[in-house]
Amino acid sequence: MSRKLFTEEQIAALRQNPYVYSVSRSTLVLRKSFKEIFYTEYMEGVYPKDVFKKYG
8 A cells, every 4th residue: 555645835735734743744634623514524425525525
């Protein structure tokens, strides 16, 4: 299984997202607030990729 590394441009864009706690070349950590939103939306039947598109 290969790992996708974030580019510097992607890292800069992700750092602007209020739901991102931290980001590096290989790791993305999301805030608890996003995890709560994700769970709520998922339980309402929203597909995971749609939640990520909606909240960045």
